[in-house]
Amino acid sequence: MTGRGGRRARRLGVTLAAVALTTVLSAVLAGCGASEPEPDAPPPDSDPAQVDAVESPELGACRLLDKDDIAAAADATPTVPCGKRHTAQTYAVGELPDQLQDTDYDSQEMASFAYRTCGTMLREFLGADESLSMRTVLSWAWFRPSPEAWDQGARWYRCDVVGGGEQITELVSLPETAKGLLQGRPDDRWMVCARGNTVAGSVKLPCTEAHDWRAVTTIKLGEADDPYPGDRLSEVQSRDFCRKSVQAWLNYPVAFDFGYTWFGEVDWASGNRRAVCWARTGE
Template identity: 30%
Template sequence: MAGRQPALGVLGADPRLMRARAAALLALAVLAGCSSTPDADAPTDAPASAPTSAPTSAPTSAPTATATAVREPQDRACHRMSYAEAVAPTTATAPVPCEDPHTSMTYAVGRLDAVVGGHLLAVDSARVQEQVAADCPRRLGAFLGGDRAALRLSMLRSVWFTPTVEESDSGADWFRCDVVALSGPERLAPLTGRLAGVLDRPEAAERWAMCGTAGPDAADFRRVPCSAPHAWRAVSVVDLEGRSAGGDYPGATAAREAGQAPCEAAGRAAAEDPLSFEWGYEWPSAAQWTAGMTFGRCWVPD
């Protein structure tokens, strides 16, 4: 099925990295852990199998026609799903009580705009899927509160679902937006507490803030919520969109240079000794830029 959403990790996992240490007024930048290999997108669907030849004799009885029930998603419903289920284009998971363990919550339900030029597009067409891929992330900020930087410095992400082709053929025209929280590479964290407006409440937002198990250039670096044991914290965002021409990737050099001054300043501000401190910076590859990571992040020891 077309339109599979990108792996959640694309929006912030293993970008190009820099960590630097400043000591006695001498900033020694060390480039380490740079990777030009972008994150893999979510796996594509397997190709359809080749059609088999028609039977040589007619069937003894006509097949019984069955109708596919048209189901409607429930806004503010909670679901217990795995990472693989969360990044799939469709879902069959049933809601669970929000007091029970769950890993996703529906924050918006909308209607597909599948008619273009008087023609009805398939639910798995690129045009329909692109609509949902734009609408759900846009609606997430309004649900969680805070500003765009707060969302980019959190472990909360948007995932989305549409009907199956069979359900669409039976009249289903909805799309569903869920919020999930990452707890590590391809792992979802259990959701707790009230998520609506959570980024407007500093104490509640702290649970979902983005931290790291080590410096961002370290081999054992892993992104975790700040409520988990951690050693570094993402503290600010470097917006790179102003450095792009027409929305295109500005290039690795421009993206890297854009974060030097603001991330060094963030490291100095967070340090007890302004003459001896560390800071880290991560910026997107071209593939990550296309997937939506049009910004860098500054990191400091925590």
């Protein structure tokens, strides 16, 4: 959920809206729905060998995924040479741990495992810490076997780095390999900005495009074992912490505008403890 702080921190009225920031969290709930999913016909351009594959996917493979693909629980999009245009690269493949072998196909435990595993391994792959990874247009999507392959005993998972998320109009192309892409000072084309009067409802885009807001910091709202503090406290803490954080990032001006994106109970249960802070940049 997104709010906006005000100039000199006076206009603190907040408009709450359910938004999915283009971060690692847009992928956490991808494909999470009913516990007994109805199998869908695979897209016509699917690779038949991957549709109901029991064997684990290929590590390092590249694909030209779109937004519909990354919202699905399973994916059989054909691989493409990584030297050609692609929007996704598989950076982690493995077997689900023993405690998830008998879980439901769309359980919360699966989503939490994906958030911890794919999120941690993405940061290692890109060369980013948690704060930086939440302020980039690079995200991750995770996939599991099809329901048919699941019924046959397949229990693998696949994590893909993707060039965007739900709020990006079109996924951006990746370099031949995304490994180490955020090390040092990342290029603005990988950082997330927003265009609009407020952060809520704005268009999220790479910072190389004309924008009004930039995601500049994140703040931590709790520790791993802390219970969810509730919507109101999460929103108030995000507002107050981001006001101070953005003011410091702007070198303590008297007048400034800031915004914040906080995440609710479902994301907290999956492992996220941070909110994203935005500065109006006038660029």
